[in-house]
Amino acid sequence: MDMLGPSLWDVWNNNSHSMSVEMVACIAIEAISILEKMHSKGYVHGDVKPENFLLGPPGTLQEKKLFLVDLGLATKWKDTGTGELVEYDQRPDVFRGTVRYASVHAHLGRTGSRRDDLESLAYTLVFLLRGRLPWQGYQGENKGFLVCKKKMATSPESLCCFCPQPFRQFVEYVVNLKFDEEPNYAKCISLFDGIVGPNPDIRPINTDGAQKLIYQVGQKRGRLMMEEDDDDQPKKKIRMGMPATQWVSVYNARRPMKQRYHYNVADGRLAQHISKGNEDGLFISSVASCSNLWALIMDAGTGFTSQVYELSPYFLHKEWIMEQWEKNFYITALAGANNGSSLVVMSRGTQYAQQSYKVSDSFPFKWINKKWKEGFYVTAMATAGSRWAVVVSRNAGFVDQLWSLTSCIQVREFTGVGIMVIASRLLLLHGTRQHLS
Numbered sequence: 240m241d242m243l244g245p246s247l248w249d250v251w252n253n254n255s256h257s258m259s260v261e262m263v264a265c266i267a268i269e270a271i272s273i274l275e276k277m278h279s280k281g282y283v284h285g286d287v288k289p290e291n292f293l294l295g296p297p298g299t300l301q302e303k304k305l306f307l308v309d310l311g312l313a314t315k316w317k318d319t320g321t322g323e324l325v326e327y328d329q330r331p332d333v334f335r336g337t338v339r340y341a342s343v344h345a346h347l348g349r350t351g352s353r354r355d356d357l358e359s360l361a362y363t364l365v366f367l368l369r370g371r372l373p374w375q376g377y378q379g380e381n382k383g384f385l386v387c388k389k390k391m392a393t394s395p396e397s398l399c400c401f402c403p404q405p406f407r408q409f410v411e412y413v414v415n416l417k418f419d420e421e422p423n424y425a426k427c428i429s430l431f432d433g434i435v436g437p438n439p440d441i442r443p444i445n446t447d448g449a450q451k452l453i454y455q456v457g458q459k460r461g462r463l464m465m466e467e468d469d470d471d472q473p474k475k476k477i478r479m480g481m482p483a484t485q486w487v488s489v490y491n492a493r494r495p496m497k498q499r500y501h502y503n504v505a506d507g508r509l510a511q512h513i514s515k516g517n518e519d520g521l522f523i524s525s526v527a528s529c530s531n532l533w534a535l536i537m538d539a540g541t542g543f544t545s546q547v548y549e550l551s552p553y554f555l556h557k558e559w560i561m562e563q564w565e566k567n568f569y570i571t572a573l574a575g576a577n578n579g580s581s582l583v584v585m586s587r588g589t590q591y592a593q594q595s596y597k598v599s600d601s602f603p604f605k606w607i608n609k610k611w612k613e614g615f616y617v618t619a620m621a622t623a624g625s626r627w628a629v630v631v632s633r634n635a636g637f638v639d640q641l642w643s644l645t646s647c648i649q650v651r652e653f654t655g656v657g658i659m660v661i662a663s664r665l666l667l668l669h670g671t672r673q674h675l676s
Contacts, residue, residue: 267431272428283313292307314335361414388625403434506580524571551580592632614633
């Protein structure tokens with residue numbers, strides 16, 4: 240095994256917790272080149288961080304050369320034989336990497352791809368330049384969840400507010416890459432090539448390994464930006480550091496039926512809309528909340544025979560729910576508001592045989608896995624602030640379920656499954672075919 244020198248963390252730590260802009264830019268150029276070479280072999284590193292970048296032995300010709308070490312978490316992003324991408328999957332109960340530098344996708348348990356290494360590199364560069372990341376300092380059992388939440392809420396502009404512009408452009412580019420998208424490594428290098436010294440021989444980090452990609456930049460040095468080329472269709476940015484505030488409607492194409500939709504309903508007007516719908520033979524089939532206002536769909540084709548609901552300041556009102564269960568009502572719709580209140584709808588005439596629910600400060604995937612083994616399936620869920628409420632039912636009519644945690648809803652068609660419920664950052668799918676658009 241070759242002996243190497245200090246890690247980038249050691250260099251940063253021994254230099255009063257700081258690095259020059261030129262040195263970090265050189266690190267960016269060489270690190271992007273190293274990752275491009277690794278990705279071209281069909282692998283992603285999975286744990287990019289300052290501790291895993293080492294310099295050559297001091298006093299040797301390689302003392303300024305950068306090396307990437309520790310391949311213990313490396314995984315394939317494509318089949319090297321066929322060239323096909325590995326199958327996309329998501330397991331929220333499995334985390335691989337280092338919390339401080341992991342990509343948001345890694346926090347959410349998504350299959351690793353090239354974008355994840357570059358996102359971790361972006362956090363590494365900002366850390367070396369600024370000396371700190373906004374999500375440092377969280378402790379306790381929920382640390383991973385809190386760090387992920389903070390990363391999703393931190394815009395590239397905020398993260399790089401004290402960094403030169405190329406760092407912000409790089410962060411913005413990599414956090415918006417898709418799972419199967421091939422990064423433009425040459426463009427990324429072009430950003431930093433414009434802020435390092437023109438003489439490679441006196442640069443603080445040897446960038447010889449990146450010469451092939453630097454050559455691709457050619458005469459465009461410093462002019463290649465992360466915006467789309469003129470011929471490209473503009474890409475929608477999905478990580479802007481701000482919460483979504485729009486309503487999202489999901490529907491099935493079916494024969495015309497009597498249905499009514501109310502939105503932006505204040506607490507005081509909720510009873511009026513529901514009462515009028517009941518008079519017309521409609522029952523609530525779905526509810527949601529945004530900015531402490533309610534949306535509800537009332538439908539004549541639910542099959543329910545009677546229905547009750549409660550607008551409560553609690554999330555959730557356990558005593559009221561238990562009382563309705565005794566009367567053979569089951570939870571059929573559920574929503575939580577930002578202020579912690581909830582709207583619970585319970586109905587008779589469902590096919591459910593038994594129900595249970597859980598309120599948690601984080602998504603209760605272990606509890607759901609346990610309930611799945613007991614024959615329950617998720618039939619409703621909601622969030623209020625940072626809290627989750629998940630309802631499971633027996634005799635729900637499903638044959639299998641899976642979930643997907645995501646920061647936005649994208650157009651996607653799943654074979655053999657369809658969207659059942661949506662709550663905050665989570666989609667839950669069941670065994671029928673649907674299309675989301």
